[in-house]
Amino acid sequence: FFLMNKLISNISKIGWRFDNTYARLPEIMLSRIAPLPVKDPKLVIFNHNLSKELGLDFSVVEDNLLPSIFAGSLLPQESECIAQAYAGHQFGYFTMLGDGRAIIIGEHLTKNNKRVDIQFKGSGKTPYSRNADGRAALGPMLREYIISEAMHGLGISTTRSLAVVTTGENVIRETPLPGAILTRVAASHIRVGTFQYVTMQDDIKTLKTLFNYTINRHYPELKDSNNQALSLLKIVMEKQIKLVTDWMRVGFIHGVMNTDNMTVSGETIDYGPCAFMDNYNPETVFSSIDQHGRYAYFNQPGITKWNLARFAETLLPLINNDKDKAIDIASKTINSFGTLYKKCWLEMMRKKLGLLGEDSKDENLIIDLLSWMHQNKADYTNTFCFLMNENIQENKIYNNQGFISWKQQWQERLKLHNNSPEKSLKLMCSVNPMVIARNHKVEEVLKEANNGNLNPFNDFLKVLEKPYEKQTKTNNYQFPAQSSEKKYQTFCGT
């Protein structure tokens, strides 16, 4: 008994400051359910940097308690466990969903009063599990850990990963695999699909409650706006445009841009079938189930717009009492997507090429380079590194006449607007990563990690923390896959 008390009092010293506002929302929005106990949890990886950022200190508890903490068996006293209800368009088809294998244990306030959800993913069945097991396997959870942290390193808005534990139980996939739980940290888990779910209840009161909650939590600056719902639509659109432009910048393919995987906070969420593109091909798809390329690289902005239109539909009753008027207003906003995205994308691509100011021929210059890369199967990341004079490998491909004449035009353009080699290089270095989480490298370190050797995983993670800087080991991760390794496939629901 004494030990138990001591243990709990020490847990209280970790620094959790819970304030569980989502759990106060109408019952229809959630289910109260705790993580299911697991047989024999073991800590696989823990994110010291993130823990510090959150104002937490796990060194106050004995190391042998950490696995139980991150398996959800030893919960902080103030925790209130919930699974959230939501819906979503999956590959265009509407479905009722919810956290089928994830449980939010509470909202933590950091020292700066930033609010984050602490969620265990893979922690057992919930009322939303449908026919699935509520569990997750080690490989995919480590994959989410490394790719989400890589995205953070790239400066791209994302959910984070605090820890991974194994459960000591197998999960049944095609073969039995070690079960695992990931601790995910997110600004919130409110999705476009959360609004869709509430809209399906046909209950304007609950919709207003969720709406006000979202404004309070994410965009309190909109409270004074005279059409808050329209303002919310516009700001979420802005965030999502910024996000998808960032994905395009680094060649990230999300892979499952269903409306339940799009947050209103603008964070990247759901690292299931995602992957980075190596050779530039706008049609690149990695996901095994994306037969028609709905979520292909070049389709991502269009899908963002489509998802935002679904979001707009949920907000109509709050935009205007007159439905036709509301549709008219919302449509105008959604229709401005193309212009706004193009502006954002052009700005981003100019930076990638180190161009200052604007020139009417910029767009052609950019498209010519992308077409050249596509035709010549040039590596997207390494081509920009080459332009920054980073010679990663023998680059015969860049002796190609097409490339040389493009480069001449680029160099002429570089001279405009008071630019200098120093200025353009600095700009390029700030947006062109030296290293990305290349698929074959991710697979390599995951294979080792699955066999109990975390060293390669940790080495890679360290380089991915600072992808714009050259580090001693950076070069180990810059080579694209051999063509024999090329047929890369990713999966959902792993």
Ligand code: AMP
């Ligand atoms: P996704 O397409 O990966 O975003 O997943 C869609 C839905 O499936 C979400 O509601 C998940 O919670 C649920 N889901 C995925 N895998 C599992 C699983 N192993 N057990 C229960 N639910 C799951």
Ligand code: MG
């Ligand atoms: Mg999802």
